[in-house]
Amino acid sequence: MSSRRRFYARPLLATAASIVVLTGVASAAPAATQATPPATTLDDTYYQDALGKTGTALKSSLHTIISDQTKLSYSQVWDALKATDQDPANSSNVILLYTGRSQSKSENGGNTGDWNREHVWAKSHGDFGTATGPGTDIHHLRPEDVQVNSIRGNKDFDNGGSAVSGAPGNLTDGDSFEPRDAVKGDVARMILYMAVRYEGDDAFADLEPNDRVSNGSAPNIGRLSVLKQWSQEDPPDSFEKNRNEVIFDRFQHNRNPFIDHPEWVEAIW
Template structure:
C-alpha cells in the first residue's frame, strides 16, 4: 500500500540566526575531516552552507518525485518497519528513520522514510540510539520510494541542527550513487557492465537481460549432483549443508524419507506455476538442500516474521501463512527470492514473478506472487552475503548455469531497485 503524501506547505522561514547556525554546523563537519588535502580513500560528501540553509521541509520533500537530489530538514520521529507502519519505540534495528516536520508527528503519511547507509548506522540507528527521537537533522540524499512510500536513499550526509556534527558517508568520486563493485574480480565486473550507473526499473531490466543470457537449463534429476557441489560442506567432504536446519548431512542421503534431504524450491513451485520444468523449476539460485520433514512443514508459505517454533529446524518459526528461517540464512532467502523476481518476467510461458507485500494469499490469487517484501528487504540488510553464499554463487556461474545472483555480488542493488 502506498503511503499518501501531505500537500506541500509553505517553506519554513530562514532567520539570520538559523542560517548562521547551519553555517557553523558546516564548519564543524569540515573540522571532523581534519586538515590537509583529502585523499581519494578519505573523500566524503559534505553538505554545503547553501544546501544546509536551503534545505526543504519534509512536506516539500514528500511532494517531489523520485530521483530528485535534495537536502531536507526535519525531526527524527520513528522507524519505518513495513509499508504504512512506523515504530515509535522498541526499534528492531538501525536500518531506517522516519522524518517529520513536527517532533510529535504520528501520521506516517506526513513522514519521509530514510534508508540509513551502512556507515552511519552505528551513529544514527534508533535501536542503538533511541535518544535520537525528536532531534532535528539535515540530510542530503535522493528522493526515492522506500517501504512503498516517499523516502530518501543514497544518503551522503546527516547533520544535527543542534550543532552536534556526525561523520559523513565516504563516497566514490563519481558521486553518491556510483556502484560499489570495485572488490569483485575483473571478469565479474565486466559481467555486470551493462547495469552500471542504473537504478530502479532500468537497473532491474538490465539485470534481467544479463542473468537471462546464455543460461544453461538443468533437468530436474541433475539437481542432486549439482546440489552436492553447490552446497557442499567446506569442512566435510561428501556432505551438504541443509538450508533451514544448517545441519551437515551425507550428500548421498537424499530422497523422500523423513530423515533424508530433498530439493527445496525457495520460491515454491505452486506459487510460480513452474513445477519441475527446466528453468525456474531447476534454477540453482533458489533450489537448496532441505530436510524432507522441514521442507514439508514450510510447504508454500510466504516469508515473514513470527509464529511458533517449527520443531526440527532450530530458530525457525511458522504460522498459518508464513515461515521465518534461522537468522543465519535470512539474507540468503531474501536474495534468492529477489533474484527470481528479476530473472523471471513472464517469458517462455512461465509466470511473471513478483515480490508482494501481502502474505497468506488464497491459492487462486497466489500464482506469481510471494511475500513479504518489506520483511525480505530487512532480512537482506540484517544478514549480508557470507563466504558460503558467495562461493555458491561462483560455483553456479562457473560450473552449472553460467549466470549469477546479482544481489549476492552487489547487495547495494537491492535498495537501488526496491
C-alpha cells in the same frame, strides 16, 4: 555464451586455512573453496551494462544479463546441489538450508530423515512446478530435511510464529515461514533473484515479490518489506558467495546479482 562471459577470467580455486559456516552446528576445518572475483572485475565484464542504473532500468538490465544461462533438468539438480551446498568442513556432506545440519550427500530422497530439493520460491507460486527453467533453477533450490521442507510448504516469508520441530531458530504459522537468522539474507536474495530472472517473457509467469502473505498460486511471494530487512541484516557470507561462484563456473553460468551487489536490492525495490 555471450561475449561478456567469453572474456571473463574465471576464478581459481583457493585454499582457506579455516572456514566457519554458521549452520547451527559448529564446523571448522581446512577446505577448498572458490575465490570470489573482485567486484571491479565483475563490474568491468559481467555487470557492465547494469552500472549506473536504478529502478526498472536496473532490473531490466540485470534480467538480460542473468537470463543468459545453461538450464538443468530436475534430475540434474540433485548432483548440482551436492556441489553448490557442500559442507566446507566435510566434502562428503551438504549443509541443509533451514536446519543448518551437515548431512551425507548420499542421504537424499523422499524418506523421513533424508534431504530433498527445497524450492525457496515455492513452485506453486506461479504454478511452474519442476519444469526446466524456474522449477530447476539452482539459484533458489537448496538441500533441506524432508519434514522441514514439508512444514515450510508453499508459505510466504514473514517474521513470527512457533518454533519449527527439528529446525532450531526457524518459526512458522498458518501463512508464513521465518528462517533462522544465519540464512535470512540468503532467502531474501534468492527470492529477489527469481523476481529479476523470470519476467514473463519465456513461457513462465512474471514472478514478483509483494508485501502480502497467503499469495496462494499467484506468481508472488511476500513479504517484500521483511525480505529487504533480512537482506540488510544478514549480508552475503563466504558460503553464499562461494555457492554463487560454483553455480556460475560449473552449472548455470549466471549469477545472483544481489550476492555480488547487495545494494541493488534497495536500488530496485
